[in-house]
Amino acid sequence: MSNPTHNPSVAAEPLPFDLMKVPGLRRLFHWRHLRTVLQIPLLIVSVAMILDGLLGPSLAPKNLATTLSWVHFRGALVLVLLCAGNFFCLACPFMLVRNVARRIFHPRLNWPQKLRNKWLSVGLFTLILFCYEEFNLWSSPWWTAWLIAGYFSAVLVVDGLFKHASFCKFVCPIGQFNFVASTISPLEVKVRDLEVCDSCGTKDCIRGRRAPGPELVVLQRGCELALFQPLKVGNMDCTFCLDCVHACPHDNIGILSRLPASELMVDPRRSGIGRFSQRKDLAALAIVFSFGALLNAFGMVSPVYALESWLAGILHVNSKAPMLGVLFALFLVLEPAVLLGMAAWLTQIWGGSRRALVPLAVRYTYGLVPLGFGMWLAHYSFHFLTGLYTVVPVTQSAAARLGWNVFGSPRWTLLGIPMRYVQPLEIGFLVLGFAGSLLVIHQLAESDCAERPLRAFAPWAAVALLLWVAAMWMMFQPMDMRGTFLAG
Amino acid sequence: MIREIRLFSWPLGVEGSERCVSAIALGIARTRRSGIFAEFACVAVLLASGCSKPIAPSADVAIEYGISPEPVRVGPAVLTVKLRDAAGAPVAGARVSLEADMSHPGMAPVFRNAREIAPGQYQGALEFAMAGDWVVMIHVTLPDGRTQEREVSVPGVTTN
Numbered sequence: 160m161s162n163p164t165h166n167p168s169v170a171a172e173p174l175p176f177d178l179m180k181v182p183g184l185r186r187l188f189h190w191r192h193l194r195t196v197l198q199i200p201l202l203i204v205s206v207a208m209i210l211d212g213l214l215g216p217s218l219a220p221k222n223l224a225t226t227l228s229w230v231h232f233r234g235a236l237v238l239v240l241l242c243a244g245n246f247f248c249l250a251c252p253f254m255l256v257r258n259v260a261r262r263i264f265h266p267r268l269n270w271p272q273k274l275r276n277k278w279l280s281v282g283l284f285t286l287i288l289f290c291y292e293e294f295n296l297w298s299s300p301w302w303t304a305w306l307i308a309g310y311f312s313a314v315l316v317v318d319g320l321f322k323h324a325s326f327c328k329f330v331c332p333i334g335q336f337n338f339v340a341s342t343i344s345p346l347e348v349k350v351r352d353l354e355v356c357d358s359c360g361t362k363d364c365i366r367g368r369r370a371p372g373p374e375l376v377v378l379q380r381g382c383e384l385a386l387f388q389p390l391k392v393g394n395m396d397c398t399f400c401l402d403c404v405h406a407c408p409h410d411n412i413g414i415l416s417r418l419p420a421s422e423l424m425v426d427p428r429r430s431g432i433g434r435f436s437q438r439k440d441l442a443a444l445a446i447v448f449s450f451g452a453l454l455n456a457f458g459m460v461s462p463v464y465a466l467e468s469w470l471a472g473i474l475h476v477n478s479k480a481p482m483l484g485v486l487f488a489l490f491l492v493l494e495p496a497v498l499l500g501m502a503a504w505l506t507q508i509w510g511g512s513r514r515a516l517v518p519l520a521v522r523y524t525y526g527l528v529p530l531g532f533g534m535w536l537a538h539y540s541f542h543f544l545t546g547l548y549t550v551v552p553v554t555q556s557a558a559a560r561l562g563w564n565v566f567g568s569p570r571w572t573l574l575g576i577p578m579r580y581v582q583p584l585e586i587g588f589l590v591l592g593f594a595g596s597l598l599v600i601h602q603l604a605e606s607d608c609a610e611r612p613l614r615a616f617a618p619w620a621a622v623a624l625l626l627w628v629a630a631m632w633m634m635f636q637p638m639d640m641r642g643t644f645l646a647g
Numbered sequence: 648m649i650r651e652i653r654l655f656s657w658p659l660g661v662e663g664s665e666r667c668v669s670a671i672a673l674g675i676a677r678t679r680r681s682g683i684f685a686e687f688a689c690v691a692v693l694l695a696s697g698c699s700k701p702i703a704p705s706a707d708v709a710i711e712y713g714i715s716p717e718p719v720r721v722g723p724a725v726l727t728v729k730l731r732d733a734a735g736a737p738v739a740g741a742r743v744s745l746e747a748d749m750s751h752p753g754m755a756p757v758f759r760n761a762r763e764i765a766p767g768q769y770q771g772a773l774e775f776a777m778a779g780d781w782v783v784m785i786h787v788t789l790p791d792g793r794t795q796e797r798e799v800s801v802p803g804v805t806t807n
Binding site for chain 2: 220221225226230297461542543546549553638639640641
């Protein structure tokens with residue numbers, strides 16, 4: 160990504176908005192305890208969710224674990240990603256526990272070379288989507304609590320054994336979701352002036368700072384995710400932890416505005432990542448993100464049960480897990496393989512692209528990310544907004560069970576924003592996602608096939624259109640949230 | 648007779664409480680010996696040893712119910728509740744309220760009062776607004792002021 164001060168041809172461009180230059184925020188973001196202060200409340204909430212999930216009411220709408228996880232956390236997460244950036248990872252409570260544990264345990268191992276990619280996290284992301292359906296996580300406080308507790312345990316084990324932020328970069332499924340979604344975010348942690356970096360002799364943003372002496376005590380971490388700021392492009396793999404901001408001796412890193420999804424339109428070599436077009440694992444993550452958005456929403460509308468019944472009849476299967484396995488294979492493997500394969504083939508023969516089939520498919524897969532994000536937004540914001548105030552009675556009820564009646568009797572009639580206001584918003588998110596996908600695909604087609612960009616654009620636009628029509632169709636289906644398999 | 652012991656303010660049955668207390672004792676003993684690993688292990692033992700599901704207090708009034716239409720579909724439904732004491736006699740003069748929730752959090756609950764249509768027999772109308780799994784809570788306040796609850800699962804409510 161070019162920098163305005165580096166390239167005279169774009170020098171006239173207005174300087175991007177810098178969140179860290181907003182009065183008051185600069186000091187806040189430079190405060191070294193900011194992250195901890197943000198993490199502590201989330202850790203307290205997480206512990207309350209685990210305890211309420213294990214010991215509280217078994218009915219999901221009355222329990223903190225299920226209500227906060229599946230209504231509020233998911234919705235707030237996607238809306239913050241849409242409006243700002245990956246600020247959840249900044250406030251991640253799992254990292255607070257890890258940091259405390261690392262005062263006791265000092266990891267000595269490096270993450271295995273063969274696992275330095277996204278394949279493991281793609282599998283875990285898919286597994287969570289699968290478990291969500293298989294164990295009806297939305298209706299089970301007990302399973303939800305164990306999921307959160309399991310997450311804390313996994314962080315402690317992985318980052319207790321392996322150095323740097325191995326869990327964040329290579330394991331965490333929520334983190335991978337955030338990384339992909341934050342490619343659409345309008346804010347990015349970025350160098351303000353590359354010339355300052357050129358003259359920097361310490362490179363503290365990646366190396367960190369250590370105290371002089373034989374023990375080399377770390378005074379300030381550099382980027383634990385191996386993103387070297389001057390060569391960092393976009394938000395992929397960035398947890399917004401601001402270690403680089405604190406480490407930079409020149410105060411040259413800000414939280415800058417940019418065109419959402421612009422990082423998907425270009426394919427430079429990125430620090431800590433490489434080229435998107437050469438990362439099959441990242442493309443697989445983008446596929447699970449985009450097609451999984453539709454699959455996750457499809458699991459909550461009536462037609463899924465008709466499809467399950469039909470498939471069960473054909474395959475003579477009458478239990479849930481294998482049936483779900485078939486659905487996941489259909490929607491996360493077969494459907495993407497057919498659609499992306501055909502689009503890539505058509506781009507070759509119509510557009511005249513010289514790339515091979517798989518690299519071509521990998522390159523354009525990122526174009527579907529805005530559409531996928533639009534679907535996640537529509538789905539999660541629906542639950543968040545229509546159930547916005549349910550956090551009040553659930554908290555009142557949890558406090559009352561502890562004998563704290565300071566919040567009064569639970570007001571179970573408190574709900575959220577009426578559906579008639581939320582539905583247009585959902586449609587808006589889907590339209591925005593579709594438009595974003597078309598824009599990214601068009602940019603990729605223009606740089607790929609300068610002579611016949613429309614011919615390269617058309618097959619991928621058709622795939623995006625097909626997925627968008629499917630998403631819109633789902634939005635107008637009656638909701639049907641069942642845990643029972645083949646119930647009618 | 649209602650048997651109930653409270654531990655950390657959560658109602659637990661006698662059996663469940665004993666399991667929790669022994670798990671805590673085990674936890675304290677091991678924590679002193681083996682440090683932080685044992686502490687984590689004890690929390691896991693505590694949570695997995697029966698504290699996970701509060702055991703409902705045993706009832707001295709039986710709550711029976713029936714729902715129509717069967718199978719339940721999106722739209723109106725009628726829930727009939729019968730209350731009987733330990734001798735099998737109907738319990739008249741109770742207050743019965745119904746609360747229907749979807750299994751997914753964040754969805755609109757339905758609240759209705761049931762009226763007594765015969766001695767010990769109460770009836771209330773519910774409106775299932777959406778397809779999916781529902782849970783109906785029957786809240787009973789007995790004439791002597793004691794309260795009881797029964798959770799009724801209504802899975803797979805379908806569209807018409």
